[in-house]
Amino acid sequence: MKQRKIIVYIATSADGYIARLDGNVDWLNYPRTAGDYGMSAFFKTIDTILWGRKTYDISLGFGKKGGGMGYGAKIKNYVFTRHAEKFDDSDQVFVNEPIKDFASRLREQPGKDIWMMGGGEIIGSFLDAGELDEFIIHIIPTFIGEGIPLVCPRHRLVPLKLLSSHAYPDGVVRMHYSIERSDKLSTDYTDYTDSKTRK
Amino acid sequence: MARYLIEMRKVTFGGANSLDNFFARKDDAVDWLLWDKEVGSIMKEFWKTIDTVVMGRRTYEVAMKSGSVAYPGVKNYVFSRTLKKSSHKGSEIISEDAAEFVRKLKNQKGKDICVMGGGLLARSLFEANLIDEIGFNIHPVLLGSGIPLFHEMTHQIDLELLGCKTLSNGCIVVTYRVKESKR
Numbered sequence: 307m308k309q310r311k312i313i314v315y316i317a318t319s320a321d322g323y324i325a326r327l328d329g330n331v332d333w334l335n336y337p338r339t340a341g342d343y344g345m346s347a348f349f350k351t352i353d354t355i356l357w358g359r360k361t362y363d364i365s366l367g368f369g370k371k372g373g374g375m376g377y378g379a380k381i382k383n384y385v386f387t388r389h390a391e392k393f394d395d396s397d398q399v400f401v402n403e404p405i406k407d408f409a410s411r412l413r414e415q416p417g418k419d420i421w422m423m424g425g426g427e428i429i430g431s432f433l434d435a436g437e438l439d440e441f442i443i444h445i446i447p448t449f450i451g452e453g454i455p456l457v458c459p460r461h462r463l464v465p466l467k468l469l470s471s472h473a474y475p476d477g478v479v480r481m482h483y484s485i486e487r488s489d490k491l492s493t494d495y496t497d498y499t500d501s502k503t504r505k
Numbered sequence: 506m507a508r509y510l511i512e513m514r515k516v517t518f519g520g521a522n523s524l525d526n527f528f529a530r531k532d533d534a535v536d537w538l539l540w541d542k543e544v545g546s547i548m549k550e551f552w553k554t555i556d557t558v559v560m561g562r563r564t565y566e567v568a569m570k571s572g573s574v575a576y577p578g579v580k581n582y583v584f585s586r587t588l589k590k591s592s593h594k595g596s597e598i599i600s601e602d603a604a605e606f607v608r609k610l611k612n613q614k615g616k617d618i619c620v621m622g623g624g625l626l627a628r629s630l631f632e633a634n635l636i637d638e639i640g641f642n643i644h645p646v647l648l649g650s651g652i653p654l655f656h657e658m659t660h661q662i663d664l665e666l667l668g669c670k671t672l673s674n675g676c677i678v679v680t681y682r683v684k685e686s687k688r
């Protein structure tokens with residue numbers, strides 16, 4: 307059986323933010339002259355979406371119509387929250403169990419790949435739990451100045467492997483990375499110590 | 506009038522960064538940098554286009570600690586209100602406002618000007634609309650924390666992608682032109 311992957315598929319500003327501080331993504335309303343940047347192809351490979359609660363709330367504000375948070379009834383949506391008062395319905399399941407437990411259970415179930423929607427906090431938590439497999443990032447050619455970073459800042463060193471990159475004619479750059487697991491760390495990074503300084 | 510007569514010197518900003526947009530770790534460590542012939546030849550071509558380097562006091566001090574105080578063959582300016590005199594003859598300490606100084610430099614004849622390091626200097630030059638081009642060498646690594654490319658800015662700056670080159674070591678070199686800033 308094919309191992310299910312958890313993939314961050316997201317757009318960031320050229321200064322690395324996924325949203326303004328208030329969650330606004332108005333800067334994404336950027337003339338899209340290069341089609342859907344592979345979105346529909348990617349969507350065919352997934353059947354599950356993972357949301358951080360704040361991102362989910364913002365998305366509700368977009369007023370998407372239809373089942374499954376607007377992504378269709380065939381998609382399973384899980385929303386991570388620390389609040390127990392949320393109730394599951396047909397559209398989504400709320401989760402507050404440890405990430406490791408949740409992710410291993412999800413991976414054991416047969417299915418397609420899993421889309422990690424974000425935001426930065428849940429991406430950071432999955433990354434630190436070793437439960438992310440890939441990043442597909444679309445860099446929008448704009449600096450928004452300040453905002454919510456792609457990955458919640460925390461001391462870490464995560465080597466990535468570039469799988470592919472593509473520059474679209476409208477200036478969007480798509481980068482696809484896999485996350486190097488600790489058991490196969492790239493030799494370029496294994497001898498890292500904090501005391502090394504700029505040469 | 507011929508365009509080249511009125512064209513000003515370009516100010517470029519950039520460097521090697523992690524995917525999460527840090528120039529260095531919190532302790533200034535850049536042990537994660539990947540260097541090879543490919544990067545070397547890109548940098549060699551870049552250095553041909555510039556004759557002036559400007560940097561902030563902090564970048565200068567980090568460079569001093571590691572023994573490389575001034576870039577050879579170019580004019581080095583360090584902005585600081587506290588440093589009195591450069592301890593190295595290759596660098597000149599500038600106490601006046603960085604944006605004013607760079608604006609004057611742009612009106613003088615010469616090759617392009619490179620902004621080294623990030624942080625406060627890059628932000629003040631961005632906010633004064635003085636940066637023309639940006640180049641990042643995006644490394645395949647997440648650092649999680651460290652010295653940011655530049656400090657938070659209050660306004661949006663739209664960019665035009667000039668180039669995107671994938672290197673064999675997994676780095677991506679992207680270059681942008683600054684279109685305009687929205688206030």
